[in-house]
Amino acid sequence: MAMDNRSNFFKKISARPLMRKNDLLVIGGVFVLSFALSFLIPQHQTASIVIVEVDGREAYRFSIQKDGEYPIRGCHPVGGTNPVSHTLHIRDGQVYVEDAQCRDKLCEKMGKIDHPGQIIVCVPYKVLIRIEGYQVNENGASPDAVTR
Amino acid sequence: MSSSDPDSPVTLQKRVWFYALLILIFAVAVFLLLFRKNTPPYTTKDAIRMGTYMRICLGAEKNPHTLIDAMMREVTRVENKYSFHNEENILAEINRNGENWTYVDEETRFILERSYELALITKGAFDPALGRLTKLWGFDQIDKDDFVFRVPTPEEIETALKASGYRNLEIQEDTVRLKNGALLDLGGIVKGYAIDRCVQVARELDPDATGYVDIGGDIGIIGPKFGGADWIIGVQSPREIEGVSLMASVFMKTGGIATSGDYQRYYEIEGQRYHHILNAETGKPSTGTVSATVIAQNSMDADAFATAGMILDEDYVLQILPRLGGQALLIDPKLSKRSTDGWASFEKNDP
Numbered sequence: 001m002a003m004d005n006r007s008n009f010f011k012k013i014s015a016r017p018l019m020r021k022n023d024l025l026v027i028g029g030v031f032v033l034s035f036a037l038s039f040l041i042p043q044h045q046t047a048s049i050v051i052v053e054v055d056g057r058e059a060y061r062f063s064i065q066k067d068g069e070y071p072i073r074g075c076h077p078v079g080g081t082n083p084v085s086h087t088l089h090i091r092d093g094q095v096y097v098e099d100a101q102c103r104d105k106l107c108e109k110m111g112k113i114d115h116p117g118q119i120i121v122c123v124p125y126k127v128l129i130r131i132e133g134y135q136v137n138e139n140g141a142s143p144d145a146v147t148r
Numbered sequence: 149m150s151s152s153d154p155d156s157p158v159t160l161q162k163r164v165w166f167y168a169l170l171i172l173i174f175a176v177a178v179f180l181l182l183f184r185k186n187t188p189p190y191t192t193k194d195a196i197r198m199g200t201y202m203r204i205c206l207g208a209e210k211n212p213h214t215l216i217d218a219m220m221r222e223v224t225r226v227e228n229k230y231s232f233h234n235e236e237n238i239l240a241e242i243n244r245n246g247e248n249w250t251y252v253d254e255e256t257r258f259i260l261e262r263s264y265e266l267a268l269i270t271k272g273a274f275d276p277a278l279g280r281l282t283k284l285w286g287f288d289q290i291d292k293d294d295f296v297f298r299v300p301t302p303e304e305i306e307t308a309l310k311a312s313g314y315r316n317l318e319i320q321e322d323t324v325r326l327k328n329g330a331l332l333d334l335g336g337i338v339k340g341y342a343i344d345r346c347v348q349v350a351r352e353l354d355p356d357a358t359g360y361v362d363i364g365g366d367i368g369i370i371g372p373k374f375g376g377a378d379w380i381i382g383v384q385s386p387r388e389i390e391g392v393s394l395m396a397s398v399f400m401k402t403g404g405i406a407t408s409g410d411y412q413r414y415y416e417i418e419g420q421r422y423h424h425i426l427n428a429e430t431g432k433p434s435t436g437t438v439s440a441t442v443i444a445q446n447s448m449d450a451d452a453f454a455t456a457g458m459i460l461d462e463d464y465v466l467q468i469l470p471r472l473g474g475q476a477l478l479i480d481p482k483l484s485k486r487s488t489d490g491w492a493s494f495e496k497n498d499p
Contacts, residue, residue: 023164030168034175056195104290104413109388119194121201124291128201130194143397144205144373147407147441148365148384 049132050095052088056126060088064114064131067091074101074125085125095129096120189374190359191216198227198339199291200364206350207358207371215353219346219361226342230259232279232288232333242324243279243331249323260319263337266452267314269472273456275428277317279331280308285433287424288333290413297415299422305431313428340406340451343368347447365407368447372401378497386411386439386479395439395485396477398494404447408454409439425458434459439479442469443494449473462486 052060055075062070067090074085086107087099094112097120107122113131120129191212193204197220204219206212229237242250252260263276282288284304289295300308316330326332334341346361347368358371360379373379378399385395386409398405410433414423427434440457444450453474457465462478466488469476475490 026164026168027171030171031175034172035179037176053194117192119201119203121196123196123199123201126196128194128196143380143382143394145203145360145362145367145379146365146382146384146394147367147405148409148412 051130051132053128054126062090064090064093072127074122074127086127197223198363203362205359208354215350218353219349222345222349223342226345230334230338232335239332247325247327249325251322252324259341260324264314264317270456272314272428273459274336274452275314276334277314277330277332278312278426278428279333280311281426281431282333284308299417309431336455337448337452339363339366340448343447366447366451368404369400369402381405383441383477387483395479396495399497403443403445404450405443406447406450406454407439407441408458425455427459437462437478438481441477442474444474
């Protein structure tokens with residue numbers, strides 16, 4: 001008896017044109033949901049790797065998410081042993097160097113970098129620190145390059 | 149009430165879920181393709197060259213890495229050929245030969261001729277023959293840890309000045325020579341030239357290439373961003389101020405921009421700063437303007453004009469540079485800005 005009532009109920013509903021509107025609502029809802037979901041699907045991380053190049057070759061690689069202090073051995077200008085030339089700091093998604101052994105410490109003055117496109121360079125020790133990722137910004141808010 | 153009945157609730161439900169799933173997959177695929185950019189339109193290469201950092205940002209349809217390799221090789225070639233530190237290149241040979249004529253190729257002749265011209269039109273503010281002064285002050289040793297800097301005596305400066313100046317450079321058909329012991333130092337122009345060559349190489353290999361080349365803050369545009377938009381270039385503030393790193397922003401689709409400043413390479417003794425832009429008249433680091441940024445048609449000119457902009461009197465610079473094809477932004481020790489009439493148009497984004 002109950003089954004008959006339910007099947008009668010459904011039959012009545014499916015006969016109404018209102019069911020088509022509901023169909024559209026479902027489809028619309030699915031679009032919105034899938035749009036939202038496409039943002040949740042993890043993209044391959046673009047801004048999480050800090051790469052340190054010494055003399056043109058990659059020498060160290062760190063995750064920007066792992067806070068820490070790391071000794072960097074740059075290319076010693078006079079030759080001989082390779083003492084630690086810089087200490088690389090990663091903290092709260094920012095990267096910077098301290099205890100630089102170079103004379104002018106321009107690398108320290110370059111400050112903290114935190115997104116792809118920015119670099120820190122120590123020329124005497126041939127150290128280049130960059131963040132992996134795409135560089136060209138499309139929102140026009142920050143510069144593409146800086147003249148100095 | 150079987151499930152083969154198309155109007156039965158079970159089939160309807162199945163159909164709804166089936167189509168919903170299909171649409172979901174389709175929509176996700178569409179959104180992933182349209183809205184997520186997986187391949188960057190620009191390839192970037194960072195390196196250390198010419199005693200500073202270098203960045204190539206290149207947009208090219210095919211083989212951007214091949215182009216970048218070619219551009220890097222060109223920069224290395226120019227650096228080796230005209231570096232003041234290299235004792236085996238043509239520059240060293242010309243310097244060693246002194247008053248004896250040295251044979252030079254077309255490229256060297258072009259650079260020296262243009263340098264001479266630029267020295268003339270900037271009244272010697274840009275000067276390619278200040279090698280004696282560079283050596284005296286030790287700016288050629290600035291990257292060496294063990295070099296001990298000291299301020300030269302007035303007598304030493306006087307002696308070096310007598311052996312300096314572009315007027316000592318004589319250029320003939322295919323030979324050049326230097327009089328009075330003057331030495332060539334192309335440091336004020338070689339970065340600009342290297343950038344121009346780099347841009348040329350890119351365009352030769354791919355006429356549709358876009359992007360820019362940045363060597364130590366001198367920037368040359370290969371082509372407009374995404375084919376038609378401006379590159380946004382910030383002008384570094386010459387002093388460290390909390391929260392301020394840029395003094396201005398310009399929008400460029402073509403040409404070159406260069407900055408000379410007293411904050412880039414310098415020695416400091418007892419709180420006094422001695423920077424590397426030397427005034428050819430006094431033989432000492434320039435005073436007054438702390439940063440000069442110049443936009444010109446090519447980076448070689450921009451480089452030379454920026455150097456001149458540091459040395460010449462502010463009013464004179466603002467008056468003469470536009471006539472020479474440059475637009476300038478000058479910053480004084482109080483961080484006040486003054487610019488040529490045409491500079492402002494670069495600070496506006498083209499609609």
